[in-house]
Amino acid sequence: MTDEEKKIYYGWFIVLAAFIALMVLSIHSYGFGVFIDPLTEDFGWDRGPLTLVFSISMLVSSLCGIISGRLSDRYGVKKLMAVGTVLVASGFLLSSQIQNLYHLYMSYLILGVGASAIYIPSATTVTRWFDKRRGFAVGISLTAIALGMAFIPPLLERSIYLFGWRSTFIMIGVAASSALSVSTLLMKRSPRNDKVEKDPGNYEKNYTLKEALKTKYFWIIYFMFMFAQFSSMTITVHLVPYSTDIGFSSFYAAATLTAVGVANIFGRILGGWTSDRLGVIKGVAIFFIFQSVAIFLLPLFSGLTAIYMVALLFGLAYGGWVMIYPVITSRLFGTKHSGAILGALGTVAGLGGAFGPYIAGYLYDLTGLYDLAFFISGLLMLAAFGLSLLFIRVYQE
Numbered sequence: 063m064t065d066e067e068k069k070i071y072y073g074w075f076i077v078l079a080a081f082i083a084l085m086v087l088s089i090h091s092y093g094f095g096v097f098i099d100p101l102t103e104d105f106g107w108d109r110g111p112l113t114l115v116f117s118i119s120m121l122v123s124s125l126c127g128i129i130s131g132r133l134s135d136r137y138g139v140k141k142l143m144a145v146g147t148v149l150v151a152s153g154f155l156l157s158s159q160i161q162n163l164y165h166l167y168m169s170y171l172i173l174g175v176g177a178s179a180i181y182i183p184s185a186t187t188v189t190r191w192f193d194k195r196r197g198f199a200v201g202i203s204l205t206a207i208a209l210g211m212a213f214i215p216p217l218l219e220r221s222i223y224l225f226g227w228r229s230t231f232i233m234i235g236v237a238a239s240s241a242l243s244v245s246t247l248l249m250k251r252s253p254r255n256d257k258v259e260k261d262p263g264n265y266e267k268n269y270t271l272k273e274a275l276k277t278k279y280f281w282i283i284y285f286m287f288m289f290a291q292f293s294s295m296t297i298t299v300h301l302v303p304y305s306t307d308i309g310f311s312s313f314y315a316a317a318t319l320t321a322v323g324v325a326n327i328f329g330r331i332l333g334g335w336t337s338d339r340l341g342v343i344k345g346v347a348i349f350f351i352f353q354s355v356a357i358f359l360l361p362l363f364s365g366l367t368a369i370y371m372v373a374l375l376f377g378l379a380y381g382g383w384v385m386i387y388p389v390i391t392s393r394l395f396g397t398k399h400s401g402a403i404l405g406a407l408g409t410v411a412g413l414g415g416a417f418g419p420y421i422a423g424y425l426y427d428l429t430g431l432y433d434l435a436f437f438i439s440g441l442l443m444l445a446a447f448g449l450s451l452l453f454i455r456v457y458q459e
Contacts (some may be wrong), residue, residue, distance in 0.1 A: 070249065071315035072198065073191035079248035080184040080203035085394040086150065086245075086344070088210025090119070090177050091415075092323070093234075095302040095318055096218045100227045100378040107163055109164025109303065113423035115166050116299060117416040119174035124412020126178035131277045131405025133269075134183035135398075141178050143246040149176025151239035158231035164435075180242065182405045183249075190252035204385040205327050208377075210324025219316035259424065268396030274403050277457060278396055283343075284410060285450035290350065291414025293439035293446070294380050297357060298322065299419040301373070304432050308364045321370045322377035329381020334389075336382070342390045346383040353442035361433045 094116045100111060134142050153173030160166045185200070197236040221230040274280050298319065305315035329349070334347030356376035365371055391404045422435035 073188075073252075075248050076188055076191045076250065077199050077203045079245045081181050081206040082241050082248075083184045083245040084204060084206040085210045086241050087181055087235055088207045089154075089178050089214055089238070090173055091152070091207065092211040092298055092319060093218050094215050095299050096215050096222065097227055097317070098303050099306060099312065100222055101166075102182075104227075105163070105247060105269060108427050109261070110420065110427045111163060111423075113299060113419045115170050116151045117166065117418075117420040119177075120295070120415030121412040122171055122174035123178045123181075124409040124415070126175050127182045127405040127408040127412070128402070129405070130178045131182045131186070131402040131408075134186060135402055138251050139187050139249045140246060140251075142183050143242070143249055146176045146179030146183075146248055147178065147217045147239065149173070150242060152176070154231050154235035154238055158228045158235070166326035178405075182408060184245070186404050187249060187252065187392075190391070193223070200389050201320045201385050205330045207384075208323050208326030208381050211324070211326055211377075212320045213299070215312065215316040215319040215323075217313055223312070236312070237241050246390050255294070262326050265458040268398035269394075269403065271402040274395045275406070277394075279453065280403075282449055282456065283390060283454045284407060286346075286446045286453065287407070288414050289442040290353075290383065290412035290446040291355060291411050292418040293414070293420075293442045294330040294384070295411075295415040296418035296439045297360070297376060300367035300422050300426070300432060300435070302359075305369065307432075308369075310366065310369075314366065318373050321373035322380070325374040325377030326381035327379040332378075333382040333385045341387050342454050343353060343395060343450050344384055347454070349379045349382035349446055350443055350450060351379075351446040353383075354440050354447065357436055357440040357443060361436050363402050 098109065098112060101107060102109070129140055130146075149172055153169050153171075153176055156169035156172065158164065160169060163307060185203070187202050188200055218230060218234075221233065225233075269277075301318050301322070302315045305318050306312060310318075333349065334346060336342075336348075353376055356372050359372050360369070360376075363372060391407060395403050418439070421438075422432065426432055426433045
């Protein structure tokens with residue numbers, strides 16, 4: 063074996079860099095629910111206006127993702143991630159100093175912009191370093207979000223319990239700054255970044271964003287993922303407060319997201335495997351069905367074991383389809399402009415993340431229950447399943 067053959071392919075360092083970055087971003091995506099009860103206790107805010115903070119942050123993040131995708135394609139990943147590092151760390155640190163709801167809106171607005179400068183560039187960079195094992199590589203890197211969902215909520219809950227929510231935000235800001243700096247240093251543009259790949263099994267050209275927007279494939283998967291994200295973000299944001307409402311302690315309530323996250327890890331790996339072997343949409347359709355079942359079951363149980371079992375099913379299904387974004391864009395539209403295309407497709411996370419949690423919070427304030435919000439979420443997962451079947455039919459025509 064030559065020295066060249068012994069060298070580790072640098073693409074795996076890109077996977078590590080993306081893994082670190084996405085682990086940090088999971089605090090933004092899945093840690094907010096842990097802060098709902100402490101902030102409500104200190105300030106007396108209703109859940110509707112409070113969850114609107116997260117909703118706006120997700121919406122801003124997704125809309126800015128279109129810009130960050132283009133900037134990443136043009137200027138490279140390092141510069142954009144450096145800016146994102148400063149913004150994300152600043153957003154967490156500023157959250158520790160809030161005195162009213164307006165302050166929290168502003169700090170999470172900064173967080174949303176920073177997150178957009180990290181997620182799209184890191185995810186698309188992974189796809190550009192891999193070809194045959196792309197689904198597997200993306201699945202590993204996106205497992206970081208599942209790990210964050212699994213372990214960060216209970217860690218945040220313990221930190222808030224021991225040190226208070228203000229000190230917890232400060233610690234998050236410092237940790238985010240350090241971790242994202244390491245990730246940025248490891249990131250590197252693919253040496254074949256500007257080459258047109260030829261893979262008759264997946265695609266024959268590299269679409270521009272304008273060309274992708276003109277295809278029916280794009281819009282079918284756009285609304286398919288938007289419905290799924292609406293449903294998924296509703297559950298992940300409100301699962302912890304829902305669990306406290308039915309009698310769980312704050313620790314066991316936070317641990318429901320641990321169950322979701324642990325199952326999500328296996329789901330993302332399974333999703334990568336199915337995307338490489340069964341095709342991205344066929345696997346997604348199966349995961350959609352299982353997630354809708356989990357959501358419909360959630361309000362029917364109140365026991366600790368039963369809720370955790372439902373959370374495990376939900377997490378497995380959620381992880382199976384959510385990692386498909388970068389894979390499906392590269393397979394359908396090529397990799398040369400994948401940053402811009404993924405940024406446009408990624409707005410579904412913002413739209414779903416914006417409207418889902420807020421509407422659920424509003425319905426809770428109106429009725430005092432989550433039943434209606436969960437029922438709507440389950441129906442939307444079924445709608446996403448229907449669109450996945452439509453995509454399979456159209457794609458085969």
